[in-house]
Amino acid sequence: MAVVKSVTIDGESIHVFRNAIYIFESSSGFTLELDLIVSEVVIKKYKTVDNLIVEIELEDGRIINSIMHVKILSGGLPQLNLFCDLDDIQEYADFDRVNENDSWFPNIEDGITIDEIRKVEMPNEDVSIKLNLPINQIEWIKKQKKKSLNEIFQKMINEYWEKQDIK
Structure with a gap:
């Protein structure tokens, strides 16, 4: 099983709280998928971007460099889904595989909360307040x-x- 050590997006290292890297197999072919739990700041930064240059360092020392598509996963914690098509899956033999017909899917949200994420990187938001003051x-x-x-x-x-x- 492949384990991600670090992720760099467009030359910038990002803090990853949890991740899952796997091969997704569908009727249209294979994709390399990387699901990441990141901070809300990272989501805000990449939510309008379609493609990113991604460097994935695995714990065994391998490095994967690829242009990957971006999806922001809505719901619970802030998540990025990065993916790219694969022609040859031979070099990814030790990666988990998920088939489009499987009921199993990596769950990376277990055991982490938004409060823990915000302790590492707290987003700031602009706010307008209307007050009636002297x-x-x-x-x-x-x-x-x-x-x-x-x-x-x-x-x-x-x-x-x-x-x-x-x-």
Whole structure:
């Protein structure tokens, strides 16, 4: 059974929480498939891309370089499915095989949570808030830089959050 050691996408190493590499066999042929649990940041980065240059390093030292198609798998944890067609499967003899008619499919979500993923790489999102404040507070807010306001709100929310968790 082949085991993935590391994955590099377009020259950039990505953090992989769980993975499964296998040969998918269908009536139309064979594909090399790599399912990855990654961070939401990685999903956001590649969700609009169709093809990627991927380097897969296996634990036995083999390296697979390929242009792979990308699918974002929806549902539970953030997952990428990378795949490419294979003409010759001889060099992949030790890879797990999944047939389109099989009921078995690799499940890489067991034993990991979104909270564990976010401890490694927490995504940031822009948010707009409409508030009704006294004019002097609005004037003060308008004078602040975005970075400073982000820090103030993060600190304020974290302090409030901690107080709520105590109760």
